[in-house]
Ligand SMILES: Nc1ncnc2c1ncn2[C@@H]1O[C@H](COP(=O)(O)OP(=O)(O)OP(=O)(O)O)[C@@H](O)[C@H]1O
Ligand code: SF4
């Protein structure tokens with residue numbers, strides 16, 4: 043069962059040089075209750091996809107999608123008001139630079155209180171009858187903060203965002219995200235600018251959420267190594283194009299796209315014997331800038347297997363849920 | 377916080393000192409005295425003590441400059457305050473709307489009005505407005521501050537208040553008469569103010585709207601009204617107020633020009649007449665009164681902003 | 696390597712070209728730019744294009760404009776109470792007002808940038824004294840300081856220009872100072888400093904490109920204020936004397952005729968309005984282009 047189903051999502055951004063297609067027909071199917079890793083280099087367009095899912099685009103973007111379903115509701119057909127309502131209930135986002143996403147002129151407490159689900163009158167009446175009062179907002183906030191690993195909740199709640207470190211802000215964002223028990227959490231590089239211990243804490247937190255609450259998580263990252271072991275499914279994108287997508291096993295054990303292969307090779311394995319100061323493996327060249335994208339398969343100029351046909355966009359190949367966009371996928375299975 | 381206030385007060389003292397020096401030089405010049413290098417410090421001290429004792433000298437027609445200046449400036453302030461309140465009531469909602477829906481059709485209309493308002497020379501608009509009553513047939517006074525039949529004793533200098541205080545003399549007639557006299561001038565001034573406030577509000581709101589925390593609030597599914605009231609305004613208002621405070625001296629300049637066109641007694645008419653009669657003692661008095669007011673007001677606003685805006689407080693920690 | 700150069704046909708534009716290419720899309724701003732250019736041309740070549748000499752008086756007094764009954768084509772905008780050609784006087788007024796404002800903006804911006812930049816880059820007592828002195832000057836309303844200067848130096852067109860520039864200069868210095876100061880605190884300037892950039896280089900490559908947007912709107916602001924103030928002083932009778940008459944004085948001299956021939960008051964006002972409007976639209980377009988160029 044898929045919770046979020048996106049087919050052929052494209053984003054064009056109007057710039058002075060004309061429209062640039064920064065996201066080119068990306069498809070994403072997120073299975074209910076899974077952790078889905080979306081991996082791509084910096085600038086490949088991960089944050090753009092996340093923002094498009096939430097409808098947070100400004101006027102200079104044109105977002106088109108053949109299909110964008112959350113469960114059974116079609117997100118593209120909703121009015122902005124309804125979409126906000128759904129978002130409040132179903133989706134929560136953890137942003138990349140958490141501090142800038144917290145209102146600088148307000149303390150943390152009112153900001154969290156604002157996103158707490160409102161208790162309906164009916165439920166309140168029922169509670170009065172049953173004599174089991176709902177916990178006070180303050181208590182619930184405290185509970186939330188403890189859940190995300192903030193112990194000194196009183197100090198944090200009485201602070202302004204600029205008084206807190208990025209790590210704490212990130213945890214606050216996560217607390218706000220899980221306050222509504224959303225069915226989908228989109229975490230956009232939740233661990234950038236954090237030291238490994240906090241990174242580990244946050245990943246463990248997300249994992250726990252997934253295991254205990256059955257929350258689906260879309261995890262965006264530019265570090266293949268750090269999230270691969272967390273994810274049930276992995277999608278790789280390069281320059282706004284889906285490269286390969288499949289379950290953890292499919293991607294790790296039988297990568298078929300040259301980009302994926304390269305990514306896997308770049309992960310350092312400590313078991314492997316690497317001779318001292320030997321050259322590490324990378325693809326030649328750099329990720330092209332948004333106004334100089336190659337036509338056809340965008341990996342073309344850097345791809346070791348590229349041939350003439352690669353100037354035409356490859357049709358995605360579907361092998362039992364394993365999607366590859368390449369004219370020449372590797373077939374040697376080991 | 378205390379640190380900040382004391383620093384502002386420090387600044388106040390230094391600025392006041394510079395102002396008194398300017399006023400002192402002006403006064404010396406207007407008395408026709410040239411500075412000799414031996415006694416200018418003594419002269420300055422004498423001047424300041426005279427000023428502090430309220431002895432500001434008297435004008436050619438033997439009226440006390442201090443009283444004259446204060447009454448005139450109070451009348452100017454009255455015009456400014458009335459116009460500002462009207463303008464703020466009209467312009468802030470328009471500016472918020474324009475900032476909230478940029479590139480909307482109405483946004484273009486609002487911004488066009490603002491652009492026109494800023495481009496029209498204010499004295500010309502005033503001159504044109506003096507034609508209005510004759511052209512439209514509405515009877516509205518176009519010169520003077522109040523009809524000469526009323527002799528309102530000066531109490532606060534704000535004539536609207538004074539007319540109310542003198543209620544036993546003329547009932548409310550004097551009050552209405554004063555209002556009628558202020559009507560056209562304040563329309564002209566608020567025209568400019570509306571344009572300015574719309575522009576500032578819109579700019580401030582669009583900056584806030586672009587920021588990430590508004591996107592986050594939107595993603596959290598907050599309703600639009602809540603978004604505006606709790607997040608956008610809270611962050612946009614301090615910068616609007618700050619910008620307006622920087623405009624204060626322009627506003628007063630414009631008010632004085634309008635007064636001159638409508639012969640509305642006030643600082644503008646007072647200064648103009650004094651210069652025409654070569655009664656230059658009014659100049660240092662005007663510097664002290666008007667700039668002194670602006671100085672105090674600015675510092676008051678600064679401290680007020682400090683209290684309402686945590687962001688401003690944050691910048692304190694930095695330096 | 697497999698880099699295919701054929702794909703990189705688009706050159707990366709320089710920021711200036713980029714800004715220009717955004718600006719070009721804004722039709723209104725382009726139109727405003729052309730009108731502004733024409734106005735500047737009028738200022739420069741006013742001596743050659745005057746239809747009549749400003750002081751010749753004809754017998755027909757208070758002629759209405761050409762398109763109103765009674766107007767004649769010799770005097771396209773009519774004549775005033777002394778029989779002088781309105782169009783000629785208007786063009787001369789534009790020359791004095793706009794020309795004065797342009798000159799003044801130029802001088803104020805050059806002086807202001809030098810002083811402001813020096814103040815921002817030096818620390819210590821000198822900067823602090825300048826700072827406070829500017830603060831004090833800033834709280835004197837521009838009209839008041841212009842009046843003071845004119846009272847001291849006597850009314851004339853030149854003195855009016857000097858008075859207005861002296862009253863606008865503190866504003867400009869202060870704004871430049873604050874902008875540069877803000878930029879100086881940013882990390883990339885520290886990086887430039889560590890690279891060994893001297894002050895001039897720091898200003899040229901580090902700071903100015905980043906305060907361009909505020910510079911544009913500041914220049915616009917100073918220019919608009921200059922126009923409005925020159926004409927206000929002229930209107931109050933402190934500007935030009937006798938025959939050469941700028942727009943504000945033109946209005947003042949015709950106030951008495953406002954009902955008998957209102958166009959004498961209307962035209963100069965409209966001229967001021969159009970000048971300020973056109974330059975505003977032009978610089979707004981420019982500012983937007985700069986911002987957008989930075990956004991993307
Ligand atoms: N408003 C915009 N206008 C033009 N181009 C944009 C805009 N926003 C993003 N881009 C382009 O889209 C591309 C993708 O940006 P995005 O922020 O989604 O990358 P990312 O994958 O999230 O990278 P990172 O790992 O650094 O977060 C970038 O190359 C950027 O140049
Ligand atoms: S389509 Fe061609 S260029 Fe693209 S990844 Fe496959 S082989 Fe390489």
Ligand SMILES: [Mg+2]
Pocket residue numbers: 088089090138230231
């Ligand atoms: Mg990103």
